[in-house]
Amino acid sequence: MKSVRALGAFSGGLDGMLASRVLIDQGIHVEAVTFDSPFFDVQAGETAATALGIKWHTVDFTSEIMALLFDPPSGFGKNMNPCIDCHAAMFRKLKEIAAREGFDFIFSGEVVGQRPMSQNRGSLNRVKNISRTGDILLRPLSARILDPTPIEEAGLVDRERLLDLNGRGRTKQLEMAREYGFSHIPSPGGGCLLTDPGYSNRLRVLKEVGLLSGDNARMIRFGRMFLLNGAVGLVGRSAAENDKMLHADTGIQLAIRDIPGPLGIILGKKTEKNITLLNAIMVSYTKAQEQVTVISNQGETFTAERIDSAERDKYSIML
Numbered sequence: 001m002k003s004v005r006a007l008g009a010f011s012g013g014l015d016g017m018l019a020s021r022v023l024i025d026q027g028i029h030v031e032a033v034t035f036d037s038p039f040f041d042v043q044a045g046e047t048a049a050t051a052l053g054i055k056w057h058t059v060d061f062t063s064e065i066m067a068l069l070f071d072p073p074s075g076f077g078k079n080m081n082p083c084i085d086c087h088a089a090m091f092r093k094l095k096e097i098a099a100r101e102g103f104d105f106i107f108s109g110e111v112v113g114q115r116p117m118s119q120n121r122g123s124l125n126r127v128k129n130i131s132r133t134g135d136i137l138l139r140p141l142s143a144r145i146l147d148p149t150p151i152e153e154a155g156l157v158d159r160e161r162l163l164d165l166n167g168r169g170r171t172k173q174l175e176m177a178r179e180y181g182f183s184h185i186p187s188p189g190g191g192c193l194l195t196d197p198g199y200s201n202r203l204r205v206l207k208e209v210g211l212l213s214g215d216n217a218r219m220i221r222f223g224r225m226f227l228l229n230g231a232v233g234l235v236g237r238s239a240a241e242n243d244k245m246l247h248a249d250t251g252i253q254l255a256i257r258d259i260p261g262p263l264g265i266i267l268g269k270k271t272e273k274n275i276t277l278l279n280a281i282m283v284s285y286t287k288a289q290e291q292v293t294v295i296s297n298q299g300e301t302f303t304a305e306r307i308d309s310a311e312r313d314k315y316s317i318m319l
């Protein structure tokens with residue numbers, strides 16, 4: 001008999017692992033997809049899939065999530081997280097893959113009531129409706145307190161062996177993880193940068209100056225951030241950060257010559273005013289009291305002197 005095949009949205013969190021395991025226990029072939037974007041590190045998904053022994057895939061989700069950051073139809077959560085539309089976009093994508101690759105249904109580790117905005121009963125229904133995945137989407141962890149799905153009605157899964165989890169607590173999930181003998185139990189939190197208040201603040205600034213792009217969103221994970229004139233400046237905080245910024249290949253790079261100092265990057269307008277300002281900010285993080293030389297990755301050389309720290313802080317965007 002042909003085995004039933006299910007494809008899950010998989011961040012690498014405990015709920016996704018348990019949802020997968022519940023299906024595997026029914027003899028269903030399970031594979032997992034982690035959506036890659038500037039805001040989400042897929043490593044956790046790989047670790048969790050390896051721990052479960054299931055086949056793991058990544059799908060580039062950058063263009064979908066970036067589009068949602070401009071004007072999400074269902075709005076933002078507490079920070080820059082458009083969770084409802086983001087879930088819907090992921091499920092749409094999973095549905096496409098499932099049709100192409102011969103999966104019988106898609107699933108997620110969502111639990112009714114777990115997140116006040118994006119995982120209450122109304123939001124789960126909205127996600128299902130706007131993604132048009134009601135025919136193919138299963139939420140194994142809360143299935144028994146939700147309406148039966150066509151997947152259950154068709155007998156592809158046994159509803160009686162699905163779960164009835166409800167609410168924010170993790171006690172039941174941790175108990176199940178112990179019973180299953182999981183050697184890897186992910187910590188709660190999700191790991192999406194869009195739910196982080198400091199990072200969201202940076203992203204808002206990027207959006208306000210018209211610089212919201214996938215590459216720039218990745219860049220602002222690093223360095224101290226400054227709002228220049230219609231541009232954004234980044235200044236490395238450590239040798240490791242300077243190194244990551246150096247290899248990012250985005251924006252105009254500025255480096256202090258002859259003495260130790262941070263790397264600077266300008267995203268956006270490369271005007272003389274902005275270069276002078278960022279150079280001065282960079283010098284303020286060195287011991288230099290005299291003028292120093294700064295070179296750019298475009299072969300230019302500048303003379304720079306430090307800005308007073310109180311003046312510098314007026315341009316600072318805190319993380």
Ligand code: SF4
Pocket residue numbers: 040081082083084086087190192193194195
């Ligand atoms: S937490 Fe981030 S990745 Fe998850 S649904 Fe919300 S916006 Fe999307």
